[in-house]
Amino acid sequence: MLSFYQITDLHYYAADILKPKGDAWEYRAKYDQKCVAESGAILDAAIDKLLTDKETEVVLISGDLVSDGEKEGHYALPEKLRRLTAGGKRVFVLTATHDVAPYPPYPKTYFADRGEVQSEGLRKPELLELYWEFGPKDALSVHRESFSYVTKLAEHIRLFALNDDGVGWERGFHGYLESELQWLKEQLEEGQKSGDTLLAMGHHPLLPPSPVYSPADEILGDHEKIAALLADAGVHFMFTGHTHMQNISYFDSPRGNRIFDINTASLIGYPSPIRKMTLTEETLTVETQHIDKLNWDLGGKSYLEYSKGHFEFMLRDILDSAAHDIRHFCEISQGFSLSKEKAWKLRVPISAAGKLMDRLTFQKAGRLLLCAKKIPPEMRERRLCDFVIDVVRNIYAGDEPYTPDTPEYVAFMALANRLMPILRRVLKASDPKAFLEGVLYNSGYPDNDAVLPVPKK
Ligand SMILES: [Fe+2]
Numbered sequence: 120m121l122s123f124y125q126i127t128d129l130h131y132y133a134a135d136i137l138k139p140k141g142d143a144w145e146y147r148a149k150y151d152q153k154c155v156a157e158s159g160a161i162l163d164a165a166i167d168k169l170l171t172d173k174e175t176e177v178v179l180i181s182g183d184l185v186s187d188g189e190k191e192g193h194y195a196l197p198e199k200l201r202r203l204t205a206g207g208k209r210v211f212v213l214t215a216t217h218d219v220a221p222y223p224p225y226p227k228t229y230f231a232d233r234g235e236v237q238s239e240g241l242r243k244p245e246l247l248e249l250y251w252e253f254g255p256k257d258a259l260s261v262h263r264e265s266f267s268y269v270t271k272l273a274e275h276i277r278l279f280a281l282n283d284d285g286v287g288w289e290r291g292f293h294g295y296l297e298s299e300l301q302w303l304k305e306q307l308e309e310g311q312k313s314g315d316t317l318l319a320m321g322h323h324p325l326l327p328p329s330p331v332y333s334p335a336d337e338i339l340g341d342h343e344k345i346a347a348l349l350a351d352a353g354v355h356f357m358f359t360g361h362t363h364m365q366n367i368s369y370f371d372s373p374r375g376n377r378i379f380d381i382n383t384a385s386l387i388g389y390p391s392p393i394r395k396m397t398l399t400e401e402t403l404t405v406e407t408q409h410i411d412k413l414n415w416d417l418g419g420k421s422y423l424e425y426s427k428g429h430f431e432f433m434l435r436d437i438l439d440s441a442a443h444d445i446r447h448f449c450e451i452s453q454g455f456s457l458s459k460e461k462a463w464k465l466r467v468p469i470s471a472a473g474k475l476m477d478r479l480t481f482q483k484a485g486r487l488l489l490c491a492k493k494i495p496p497e498m499r500e501r502r503l504c505d506f507v508i509d510v511v512r513n514i515y516a517g518d519e520p521y522t523p524d525t526p527e528y529v530a531f532m533a534l535a536n537r538l539m540p541i542l543r544r545v546l547k548a549s550d551p552k553a554f555l556e557g558v559l560y561n562s563g564y565p566d567n568d569a570v571l572p573v574p575k576k
Pocket residue numbers: 128130183217361362363385
């Protein structure tokens with residue numbers, strides 16, 4: 120039996136060193152999905168929590184260690200991680216796309232007079248040197264070019280830490296170098312010969328965590344090929360990050376071998392998870408824990424309530440300002456990839472749609488779409504805006520709850536069924552009903568707390 124932790128997407132912004140100031144920083148701190156300003160305090164609290172568990176030694180950290188590659192963050196982070204090693208933990212780190220220069224997103228500092236300014240980052244060899252003690256140092260094998268390595272987590276358990284950062288941008292995906300893939304195949308063969316239990320850690324997910332998560336370049340490059348390669352070599356569990364969403368799903372290779380992708384959300388964005396895994400010969404038990412104390416003014420809230428409030432603030436602000444303050448909408452629109460100029464050009468339809476959304480309850484929408492009788496009574500007064508925010512939040516938190524027996528499902532699908540021809544085109548999905556059901560409820564293994572069977576050889 121082995122128990123171990125995974126945290127991911129720490130996105131540590133070294134605010135205490137960089138001392139960010141001004142409107143651009145205020146904006147970033149408020150309008151990022153993650154709690155960027157609080158990231159150092161959250162990481163410290165997570166480390167404190169991990170240190171209280173004296174039984175569990177291993178901690179996996181699957182990339183996006185710093186906010187956007189700031190070298191100051193990289194220089195400060197090993198010191199924080201050494202608190203874990205000093206407390207008896209063995210820490211295994213990967214870097215990822217937000218860690219490595221010269222690729223975007225670029226490192227940033229914030230000044231009162233100059234706003235957001237690009238700053239310096241570190242390249243792969245410097246990162247490998249900086250984080251050498253957290254994994255590569257005691258590895259069985261290191262692929263230096265990629266910063267991938269194979270290591271022993273316990274006497275008969277081996278981990279493949281597979282780095283996919285910055286590789287493949289020119290090919291439109293994040294994946295493995297040719298030489299890395301060759302090395303991986305050799306290492307898998309070695310692993311199989313050893314008779315060890317084989318596990319993998321990566322940054323990009325093997326599988327999309329939600330139907331809304333569609334961009335191919337956000338999933339591991341050649342994901343089905345790699346999933347099959349790993350599963351057929353006897354790797355049945357891979358621990359990933361990147362999506363900032365909680366998800367557990369699996370892939371069956373054409374040869375009939377299964378691999379689970381345990382995809383974990385960012386430590387600093389709602390729901391701020393710490394995963395604890397316990398592996399036996401029969402099962403992998405996944406448990407999701409949360410930080411409870413934080414050295415930050417949370418306004419009397421628990422940390423989970425606070426991070427939920429931060430997450431919802433931006434969504435609510437977008438919807439509210441579209442309805443009531445179109446100038447403010449144009450100011451914040453770049454946060455969701457709509458330029459200020461384009462938003463201003465589209466201000467009339469955006470404002471009209473915003474006002475409509477703001478006023479619409481399920482009952483009013485049902486009347487407009489001639490399906491009011493199908494709206495369950497408990498849903499009639501619920502605002503569509505609030506429901507949309509719930510659904511988006513649930514996608515990140517995992518375990519989406521609106522199964523076909525819930526009034527939420529019945530009400531939402533009554534409206535959606537009236538709009539299916541439009542939805543088919545907008546969603547670009549061949550089966551828009553299945554797409555929407557995938558957004559409303561989780562039909563596979565639970566995303567947060569699950570007991571997964573170890574596939575038999
Ligand atoms: Fe991330």
